Amino acid sequence: MKNPKKKLVTVTLLTALSGAAIYVLNKAISATAVMKNLLSSEEKSCYEWQFGNIFYTKQGSGSPILLIHDLQCGSSGYEWKQIAPVLAKDHTVYCIDLLGCGRSDKPQITYTNFLYVQLITNFIRQIIGCPTDVIASGLSASFAVTACNNTPEYFRKLMLINPEDLAKLNQIPGKRSKFLKGLIELPLVGTLLYNIITSRSNTELLFTEKYYYNPFHRNSSDVDAYYESAHLGNGNGKYLLASLKGNFVNLNISHALKHVDNSIFIVGGAKEDGIEETIALYTSLNTSIEAELIPKSKHLPQLETPEALLEKIHIFF
Numbered sequence: 001m002k003n004p005k006k007k008l009v010t011v012t013l014l015t016a017l018s019g020a021a022i023y024v025l026n027k028a029i030s031a032t033a034v035m036k037n038l039l040s041s042e043e044k045s046c047y048e049w050q051f052g053n054i055f056y057t058k059q060g061s062g063s064p065i066l067l068i069h070d071l072q073c074g075s076s077g078y079e080w081k082q083i084a085p086v087l088a089k090d091h092t093v094y095c096i097d098l099l100g101c102g103r104s105d106k107p108q109i110t111y112t113n114f115l116y117v118q119l120i121t122n123f124i125r126q127i128i129g130c131p132t133d134v135i136a137s138g139l140s141a142s143f144a145v146t147a148c149n150n151t152p153e154y155f156r157k158l159m160l161i162n163p164e165d166l167a168k169l170n171q172i173p174g175k176r177s178k179f180l181k182g183l184i185e186l187p188l189v190g191t192l193l194y195n196i197i198t199s200r201s202n203t204e205l206l207f208t209e210k211y212y213y214n215p216f217h218r219n220s221s222d223v224d225a226y227y228e229s230a231h232l233g234n235g236n237g238k239y240l241l242a243s244l245k246g247n248f249v250n251l252n253i254s255h256a257l258k259h260v261d262n263s264i265f266i267v268g269g270a271k272e273d274g275i276e277e278t279i280a281l282y283t284s285l286n287t288s289i290e291a292e293l294i295p296k297s298k299h300l301p302q303l304e305t306p307e308a309l310l311e312k313i314h315i316f317f
Contacts, residue, residue, distance in 0.1 A: 029195045033231035038224055039078060039103055047096075047127055049119060052105030056096040056127070060088025063156075064128050065317065067095040068120065069102075070138030070300075071249065073198050073237045074206075074226030076102025079137065082306035087313065094128060098140065100240035106233035110181075111243035113251035116143040117150065124154045133317055137161040137302065142169055142253050145264075149256035157263045159316055161309070162299055165278050166254065171247045181246030184238050194238035198230040213271040213298040222303060257285040264289045265316045267309065269297035290316075 047054040057077060065087055069079040077084075077095040084093045097104040099119060100111055109115075120143055124132050133156045136144035141163035148155040173181075184190045196202075203226050207218040230237050243249050266282060268275035270293040279291045292312060297305040 030231055030234050033200075034228050036224055036228060038221065038228050039076060039232070044103075047123060049099070049122065051109065051115065051119075052099050052107050054096055054099060054105075054119070054123065055103035056094055056123075057084070058092065058094050059084065060091055060093050062091040064130065064132045065091045065093050066120075066124065066128065066132050066134045067093065068134065068136040068140045068144060069096075069098065071098060071101070071116070071140050071143075071240075071244070072138070073101070073194075073241050073244075074203055074230040075138075076225070076229040078102070078222075078225045078229065079300065079302055081303075083135075083302050083310060083313070086310055091133075091317075094123075094132075096123060100237065100243075102229045103232060106236035106239065108185075108236065108239050110246075110248050111240050112248050113143060113146065116140070116249075117147045120144065120147045121151050121154060131156045133157045133159075135159040135161065135313065136163075138299070139164045139249065142251060145253050145260060146251065146256050148262055149260050152260070152262060155262055157265070157317060158260075159313065160264065160266045160282075161302065162268050162272050162275060163266060163278065163282065165274055166252075166281050169250045170252050171250050173247045177246045181242040181248070184242040184245060190238055190242075191235045194235060194241055195231075197241065198227070198237065200224075200227045203227045203230070211298060211300045212304045213269065213296055214304070217304050254285055257282060257289075260286065263316075265312075266291035267301065267312050268293045269299060269301050269304075270295045271298045 045056055045058060047056055067080045067084060069075045069077060076097045080095050084095050087093045098116060100106050131154055134144050141160035144158055148158060184193055200223065204223045207223055208215045212218050266279055266289060268279060268291065283289045283291060294301045294305055294308045301309045
């Protein structure tokens with residue numbers, strides 16, 4: 001029988017080597033994922049917020065419009081690359097990277113709905129400085145609705161693009177989701193898991209199965225930009241993913257929807273899963289909400305069918 005001490009030394013050595021290998025792999029992924037530098041921007045500013053620096057761009061002149069991207073690990077202001085320049089012909093267009101996303105800071109915190117509500121409110125008050133029209137996509141639509149309900153004086157009209165299903169927003173942290181959050185936040189294994197989930201192949205799969213109706217509309221630049229966005233910050237995007245998987249970013253917005261007095265217009269991709277049911281629920285809570293669907297589009301009409309979306313935007317604003 002082998003000496004127990006030798007077994008312990010062997011196990012310890014293997015564990016150390018495995019940890020070192022994972023560390024090197026994580027560092028290599030973080031470095032190579034951002035080499036193309038697709039998210040660089042000449043027109044950029046930094047809002048020094050209390051929880052971290054917020055990257056944003058400002059272009060054009062006229063009444064202000066704030067563009068808020070969906071809240072996913074690969075999301076950023078890149079989402080609006082075909083929308084912002086056109087709107088800037090008639091408006092002052094602000095486009096931000098939310099905390100934990102893209103070129104903004106990615107602190108090691110728990111991300112919540114209220115955190116983003118506070119960010120949006122503070123940004124409008126301190127940077128824009130006057131009531132603002134807002135276009136928000138996906139999960140971020142819930143932040144815009146809540147912020148508008150809390151401080152309606154800072155908002156004008158709201159456009160929500162494929163807002164999150166209310167049933168999903170009602171999901172709260174439980175044992176399973178908290179376990180997932182803790183797992184993803186682990187120093188080495190959690191970072192490796194994050195890198196696997198946000199790999200380029202999985203990012204490409206998101207465009208094919210969720211983001212775009214027509215997979216042939218997908219191009220490598222969009223995939224690379226989302227892949228780069230997820231890996232800026234040396235893997236710290238995992239803390240946002242942990243909060244998303246842990247359901248810490250969800251919030252029941254039914255009360256806010258009922259009481260918001262601002263004009264709300266919902267635009268949905270006609271092929272987005274469950275969008276008609278989602279719109280029906282939103283409009284049942286607030287009958288003044290208007291809604292339309294864009295044919296042959298799914299979750300990101302701002303990238304897949306920008307001309308059709310711009311038509312809706314020009315009519316509403």
